[in-house]
Amino acid sequence: MKIGIPNALFIRDKIPMYSKFLNYNNIDTVISSDTTLKTIEDGVEIATSEECIASKIFLGHVQELVNLYKNNYLDAILVPRVYKEKNNIEACVKAMALYDILTNIFKDVKFIDVNVDYSKNITYFKSLINLGITLEINHKNRFFGAFYALQEQKKFEKNRYMKQFENINFKRKNVLVIGNEYIVNDKYIKKLVLSSLNNVNIIFACINNKVNRYKNISEQVYFSNSINVMNGVEEYIDFIDACIFITGFPCATDSLINEMIKERIRNIPYIEIMVDENTSSIGIVTRMESFSDIIEGRIYI
Amino acid sequence: MKYYVGIDIGSISTKGVVIDENNKIIASDYIWTNASPIDASKRLVNSLIKKSKEEWLNNIYGIGTTGSARKLIGKIIGATSIKNEITAHAVGTISKYPDVSTIIEIGGQDSKIIIIKNGVVIDYAMNTLCAAGTGAFLSSQAKRLGIEVKEIQDYYKRANNPAKIAARCTVFAESDMIHKAQIGYKKEDLIAGLCNAIVENYTNNFIRGRRIEDKIVFQGGVSRNSGVVESFKSKLNKEIYVDKDSHLLGALGVAIISKSESKGDKVKLNIKDIEYKIREKECAGCSNNCQVVYIYEEEKLLDTIGNRCENCKTNI
Structure with a gap:
């Protein structure tokens, strides 16, 4: 069979x-x-x-x-x-x-x-x-x-958890990628969004919802996949230099938490990228390139 | 003296500047892109060369491109720096206003907000799904009312009782505006309503929780429209600066970036007067099926854009 x-x-x-x-x-x-x-x-x-x-x-x-x-x-x-x-x-x-x-x-x-x-x-x-x-x-x-x-x-x-942790490299800028596992680990979306992000160390936050760290952001969360995303943020927030939230269009569960996460990641460069089947790489490339510049923080003048 | 060239190829217009070591603009030009970036860049480069004095033409140490066609033109022209428009605009603006904190930019098809702290971009937002509240919105509504875009500011000044128009969507705004016209609103009140609607749309979409601090610089084509500038001033209750060269700041920024990235080698500003062919094709080389743009210089493959691997170069 x-x-x-x-x-x-x-x-x-x-x-x-x-x-x-x-x-x-x-x-x-x-x-x-x-x-x-x-x-x-x-x-x-x-x-x-x-x-x-x-x-x-x-x-x-x-x-x-x-x-x-x-x-x-x-x-x-x-x-x-x-x-x-x-x-x-x-x-x-x-x-x-x-x-x-x-x-x-x-x-x-x-x-x-x-x-x-x-x-x-x-x-x-x-x-x-x-x-x-x-x-x-x-x-x-x-x-x-x-x-x-x-x-x-x-x-x-x-x-996976150990690998994610081993992936943190303090010699480079660490960028945390959060979102639902099936979005951030999807090969096509990963390539579409992250291929123009160079010279940084990318960490994917995929945490099991058995951990209760999310309560630091909000006591009550309705959906289990929101909990996973929030746990990911809480797990890595002390080690990261920037954060990218990849969300699929239209995702109801993400729309309930994106403002909360933005509030939590206050002092770190943060960007939310929304993808759908019509998303062309051109719009994303411009956003990701300028986000790389923000992470690099280079002064040209 | 060393000189640097910056070219900003936008959706509506193509801008070019030549700067010296002190970031002073010594030549500039502004032409329409007319949906043909290669042709526009050819015309722009030729016009810059014509305006040139021998001295700078032979002492160029960096060429930068920015704008939506930056990669295509950058590859054809042999640019030393290719930079996204957000960074380029920020650098250009900082060079003129070192204490700038907020850049409001409303162009033909996109609008952005850029937040700067100590000379570094720390946050930005860009319109994603639609072009409501951009220059395209304003010009299509002006057309509907039968007036020129340039006249908008005169109408704005005459308005006493601006109409309330929803700007979240161009189609809704249009039906809103027509409805207001049918019940007797004057044209100037409708125009003032449109300008306010653009500002309303911008504050709802971009400012959302961001702290807007002085100094605020307003750029892009719409910044030329004093109606919208006035409306921003009253909405934000802050002084808004509009530079006389605001349309050139992206090109200026990328010229400065090419200066900082220059390796000290001389480069030649030259765009050959030959046919560049562009072919777009879905590559079948692997399962990614990238939409690849092939650039040919007289039948010879010059470069590709949009590919995720090198398979497309062998699988034409």
Whole structure:
């Protein structure tokens, strides 16, 4: 059996976990390739105009997997539904709706859904067990699979965290890039925004929402991805010389926190870059070049 | 004496200056770009050369380009410095007003705010998604009212009761303005309303929480319009400075940058009178599918713009 996993949106961050679980139970996984211009074009073709750039990219990734499915290379595509990753903290509404959107768009494709909802005690562990039941995996294997999968995810997050920290280089200017993981770590967006930022050390803030550092900025935050962004800011704020907030257009969760973050990063050069599928590199290049000049702080006269 | 050239190729106009070691402008020109930056730069360079005295033409040590076509023209002309317009404008303005804190710039299609502290840019903002509240907005509304852009300031002075016009969107502003005209507002009140609307739009979009400190310098084409300048003064309740060379400050800035980046080698100001061909193509060399601009100098590939890797040069 072969199952496809879209390498985008909320799912991407959990790929190590889902892959480990499926591979442990002798199911092959196919992960969609990195975002390219074609991915975005494919996504835009399917999406409604109101959807955000991240979900357009997501649809492009699913389209790639659907093509494989239609060529009988895949047996199903995994699309988890996330409601709450913590009690009282919601995931973005997109994370709840993905499966239903996809079953509506691609009617003859087999999607596998699995719910995560901490308010109903469906943790990631439980959701993996449920996934095992759906896939008719026996009791022992699904239990061990879920156990190893969570360990794998923990290891991945720890490694990423350590790597981010090792990346800080005090001999150069450190620029923190914040935003939702699926935006700042998307290869296409990364290249579009950061390719003209030279001679600086770039740190990506991807922090798990289990940390409570965000409370320094705001006691109450509604969305879990906002918490991740805020935790990222708090984690690195003492080490950085500048900060770039990359936000997808139109992102509701980012729009609730960008002013708060701006307030927090007061005395450091800060810029917010908004990207959508129409964003040309020309406008961004001018902004990033002048931002580099601000970071450098060179006096020409 | 060493001399430096700065060229600012904007969307509407192309500006050029020649400065000496003391940042004094010794020659300048201002022409329309007419959507053809290569042609405009040719005309500009030729006109600067014509105005030249032998002495400076043979003693150029740096050429800088800025503006939206800076990379294209920079590559054709062999510029020693290519700089974004925000830094260039800031440097040009600081050279004339060393104590400047805020630069307000409203041009043909974009508007910006630049905040400066101790001679260094510390913050800026630029319009992103639309051109409401820029020069293009003002000129299209003036056309609608059947008056010349130049006349706007005379109308502004005559207005007693400026109309309230929403400027968040050019289309809404237009319907707002027509509605006000239909219910009997005078033309001068509508014009004054438009000028106020530009200022309103600017303060809503750019000033948002930023502290505006003296000295404030206003630049860009719209700064030539005293109606908008007056409106800014009353809104911000501060003195606003408009330089007589405000349209040249970007070019001046990039000339100064080329001076500071100069390696001490002489360069020649020359733009060959040959055909430059520009071809735009989506490269298929890798999965990035960059929109690459190929610049040809008589069939020979001179350079490319917009590529993320070198594959496009072999995959034409």
